[in-house]
Each structure stands twice: as C-alpha cells, then as structure tokens.
Amino acid sequence: MAAYVTIQITACGDTNKKNEQSTNTEVATETTEDPQNTVSLSAEQYQAIKIKTGKSELRNLSAAIQVNGKLEVPPQNAVSITVPYGGIVKATSLLQGKRVSKGERLVTLENPEFIQLQQDYLDSKSQLEFLTTEYNRQQELSAQNINAKKTLQKAKADYLGAQNSVKGLKAKLSLLNINVNTLEKNGIQNTVSIYSPINGFVTQVNVNRGTYVSPNDMMFRIVNAENVYVELDVFEKDIPKLKIGQMVRFSLANDSASHTAKIYLIGKEIDKDRSIPVNCRITEKIDPAMVPGMYLKASIETGSNQVTALPEKSVVNFGGKSYIFLPEADKTEQNNKSYSFRMVEIQTGVTENGYTEVIFPQEFNAQTEIVIDGAYDLLSKMKNSAEEE
Numbered sequence: 001m002a003a004y005v006t007i008q009i010t011a012c013g014d015t016n017k018k019n020e021q022s023t024n025t026e027v028a029t030e031t032t033e034d035p036q037n038t039v040s041l042s043a044e045q046y047q048a049i050k051i052k053t054g055k056s057e058l059r060n061l062s063a064a065i066q067v068n069g070k071l072e073v074p075p076q077n078a079v080s081i082t083v084p085y086g087g088i089v090k091a092t093s094l095l096q097g098k099r100v101s102k103g104e105r106l107v108t109l110e111n112p113e114f115i116q117l118q119q120d121y122l123d124s125k126s127q128l129e130f131l132t133t134e135y136n137r138q139q140e141l142s143a144q145n146i147n148a149k150k151t152l153q154k155a156k157a158d159y160l161g162a163q164n165s166v167k168g169l170k171a172k173l174s175l176l177n178i179n180v181n182t183l184e185k186n187g188i189q190n191t192v193s194i195y196s197p198i199n200g201f202v203t204q205v206n207v208n209r210g211t212y213v214s215p216n217d218m219m220f221r222i223v224n225a226e227n228v229y230v231e232l233d234v235f236e237k238d239i240p241k242l243k244i245g246q247m248v249r250f251s252l253a254n255d256s257a258s259h260t261a262k263i264y265l266i267g268k269e270i271d272k273d274r275s276i277p278v279n280c281r282i283t284e285k286i287d288p289a290m291v292p293g294m295y296l297k298a299s300i301e302t303g304s305n306q307v308t309a310l311p312e313k314s315v316v317n318f319g320g321k322s323y324i325f326l327p328e329a330d331k332t333e334q335n336n337k338s339y340s341f342r343m344v345e346i347q348t349g350v351t352e353n354g355y356t357e358v359i360f361p362q363e364f365n366a367q368t369e370i371v372i373d374g375a376y377d378l379l380s381k382m383k384n385s386a387e388e389e
Contacts, residue, residue, distance in 0.1 A: 037343045038328070039382040046339045052373035053327055056366055059309040061352045065241060065300040069232035069250070069278075073292045077227055079198055081220040084175045087111035089211045090191055094220060096205055100196045106220060109213065110191045114176060118188045121169040121180065128162040135159040200224035203292075228290050230261045230280040232298055239276060241302045242266055248280045250298035252290070260284055263300070309355040314372040315348060316379045322348045324358070325371040325378050341371060341378050 041049065087109030094106060138155040141147040170180050176192045183189070204221035213219055230250055234242065248261040261280035270276055278300075282290075316323050328340035344364070349357030360366065371378065 039325075039341050039343070039378050039385065041339045041341075041378075041381065043337045043339075045381070049374045049377045051327075051339070051341075051371060051378075053369045054311075054314075054372040055369060056308050056310050056358060056360075058306050059355055060304050060306050061309060061350050061355060061357055062304050063241075063302045064350050064352070065234065065238045065302060067232045067234050067238075067278075067298050067300060069230055069296050069298055071228050071252075071290055071292050071294045071296065072231045072279075073223055073225060073228050077198070077200070077224040078292075079196075079200075079222045080218045081106060081194060081196075081222065082216045082218055083109065083194060083213060084215055085111060085113055086212065086214050087114070087192070089207050089209055089213060089219075091209065092207065094202050094205050096202055098202045100200065100202060100222060102196055102199050104196045105193050106196055107194050107207070108191050109194065114178075114192050115188055115190065117169065117172055117176070118178065118183055121166065121173060121183065122188075124162060124165045124169055125184070128159075128166050131155070131159040131162045194219075196222060198222060198224050223292055225290065225292055226286065228286055228292055229282060230296065230298065232278040232280060232300070233271075233273075233275040234278050234300070235275050236270055238300075239266075242278065242300070243302075247301045248298050249301070250280075250296045253295045253297070255289070259287075261298075307349065307357040308360070308366065310358050310370065311372050312351055312354050312356045314370060314375050315346070315356050315358065316375045318379060322346050322358075323379075325375050327369055327371065343379075343382065 041051075088111065090108045090110050092107040094100070100106065135155045135158070138147060138152045142149065142152045173180060173183070177195060178189070178192060200222045201224075202220055203223050204218070206217070207213060207219045230248065232248070242263065244263055244266065246263045248263060249258050250261060251258050259282065261282045263278055264281045265279035267276035267278060280298075310324065314324060316325075323343045323345055325341040325343055328342055330337060330339055344361070346361070347359035349359065351357070
C-alpha cells in the first residue's frame with residue numbers, strides 16, 4: 001500500500017513539473033517578438049536622433065475622397081469649324097495657340113459648286129419675279145371670269161414652287177456665309193469665307209493652303225477657356241458620399257498650388273471603369289495657365305469626423321504598409337544603456353493639417369506611448385541593420 005502511494009505522489013509531481021514547463025513555454029512564446037521588427041539604439045544614437053514619444057489623440061479631420069480628373073470646357077465654349085460643302089483652302093493664317101475674336105475670318109475656300117449655287121439662286125429669283133407677275137395676272141383674269149380655273153391653279157403652283165426654290169437656295173447660301181442681298185447687288189463671288197462664332201484660342205489646325213476639305217471635315221477647333229471647369233472620375237463605392245455643393249481642392253499635374261471648386265453636377269450613369277463623372281465649378285479666379293485637358297488630382301471634402309490621429313511624421317511607410325514605433329523597456333549592460341523600439345503595423349485614413357487618421361490593431365492600448373518624432377530614423381536604422389546581417 002505504501003509503495004502504491006509513493007508511486008502516485010511521484011507521478012503527480014512529474015505531471016506538475018511538466019505542466020509548469022509547458023506553461024512557461026507558452027508564456028515565452030507569447031512574449032517573444034520578431035527580431036526583424038525591433039531596433040536598438042545606443043545612448044549616443046538615441047541622443048543624436050532626438051527621439052520623442054507621445055500618445056494618440058482625438059482630432060476633427062475632414063473626411064475626404066481622393067480622385068483624379070481633368071479640366072474641361074462646356075460644349076458651348078468649344079467649336080469645331082466645318083463646312084457643309086467641300087472646297088479648296090485658298091487662304092488661312094491660323095496657328096495653334098492664336099487668339100481669335102468672334103466674327104474674325106478664319107479661312108477662305110473656293111469651289112465651282114459655290115458659284116453654281118449662287119447662279120441657281122439668281123436664276124430662281126428671276127423666275128420667281130416672272131411667275132409672281134403671271135400669278136397676279138391670272139388672278140385678275142379669274143376675277144373677271146375670263147380664264148379657266150385650271151390656268152389659275154397652274155400659275156399658283158408655279159409661283160409657289162419658285163418661291164420655295166428661292167427660299168431653299170437662300171438657306172444653302174446662308175450656310176456658306178453668302179448674303180443674298182450682297183449677291184444680288186454685287187454679283188457672284190468666286191470664294192467664300194468662314195468666320196469664328198466665338199472668342200477663344202485655336203487648339204487644332206488640320207488644313208493648310210491648297211488642302212481639299214470634304215464636307216463636314218474639321219478644319220479648326222476653337223476653345224474659349226474662360227469658363228473652364230473640373231471634371232472628376234469618382235468610383236462607385238464613393239458615390240453615396242457625394243452631395244451638390246461639397247468643397248473640392250485640386251492641384252494641376254504641373255503645379256503644386258492648391259485651387260478650390262464646388263460640386264454642381266453629379267453623373268447618373270456608371271462608366272465601364274465603374275466610375276461616374278462629377279462636374280465642379282471653380283470658385284476662384286481662373287488662372288490663365290489652366291488649359292482644357294490638363295490632368296489633376298483632387299480631394300472632395302465630405303465632412304468632418306472625430307478620429308484617432310497621430311502626427312503625420314510618426315507614421316512610416318515600408319513595403320506598401322504603414323507602421324508606428326513603440327518604445328520598449330530600456331536595458332543596461334556593463335554600464336552601456338540601450339533603447340529598443342518595436343515596429344507595429346497599422347491602418348491609416350485621411351491626412352490633414354499635419355495629422356493622420358490611424359486605426360490600431362484590436363488588442364492595442366490607445367494610451368500606449370508612441371514615437372512621434374524620429375520614426376523614419378528608426379526605420380532607416382532597422383533597414384541598415386537587416387542589410388548588415
């Protein structure tokens with residue numbers, strides 16, 4: 001019996017020791033840190049970098065949508081110069097970038113068809129005068145019951161046909177900027193001139209002297225950039241955040257200066273790239289350097305929220321991810337003090353006025369001290385240490 005008890009006690013003792021060892025192993029495993037995510041500084045290095053620590057804080061940051069876009073002009077401010085009839089360019093002095101005024105001559109064209117149209121008009125006008133007189137005469141005869149009713153009807157039909165022919169030819173000549181009053185007074189002209197319908201700048205020149213222009217070929221494009229606006233491409237996930245009147249801050253691709261605009265139109269159809277166009281009216285004096293077609297980056301302000309934030313320089317980017325550094329317990333070995341820091345991955349949100357919204361891991365204590373100055377120096381030291389190893 002005594003032997004049996006002794007065996008039981010011994011077995012229990014061995015089991016307790018195994019459990020303690022297992023527990024100690026688990027604790028050690030939980031507290032072990034990835035050495036690749038830690039960096040140590042000597043006292044001299046610590047003083048040179050001038051590390052500063054602090055805590056995260058709640059700040060009101062504007063929630064914003066980052067988008068791309070370009071400058072555009074309203075349809076009424078851009079004109080493609082074409083002609084309804086073909087012709088040969090006889091004269092033009094336009095170059096890209098030249099400023100033109102409304103009513104200014106752009107190009108002179110010549111074509112035998114222009115002459116034929118004028119001749120047809122003059123012939124039809126003479127015929128109309130004759131048929132008008134004949135119709136009036138037949139009306140007088142009909143009133144006296146001298147002529148047949150059929151004769152009056154024929155005179156009326158001829159008169160109305162000639163009248164319609166004159167109106168049609170007059171409309172065709174109007175498309176060529178030929179004034180029929182001038183034509184009747186001065187006779188047939190060999191060329192026609194095309195004039196600018198708006199003030200603006202020439203952005204495209206597709207012809208030169210001697211070029212044959214087919215009907216509706218674009219010879220020039222003229223743009224008035226005085227009413228340039230911002231067109232943004234907003235992806236469908238951000239559409240619910242958009243409202244008319246929201247402030248937009250944008251900068252051109254070739255300029256770091258910030259400009260402001262406001263949303264005034266939101267598209268109602270999603271494009272193939274899953275985005276919608278959003279039109280914004282510029283709220284400041286339009287810079288002459290703003291040229292239609294320029295690409296830009298913009299931030300749409302969708303409101304202000306209270307979020308957890310850190311100074312922008314306390315968040316470092318490495319390998320496409322965002323990190324912060326946490327100070328570890330100081331160590332002293334052989335009178336040499338060292339400082340350790342651990343890198344922790346976080347998520348970031350909007351950045352404004354030097355502060356960045358941060359989203360910590362679930363188990364993170366918001367009251368933990370964080371390196372707020374010197375984070376990039378620590379990242380550089382960590383990279384160098386990894387390369388040396």
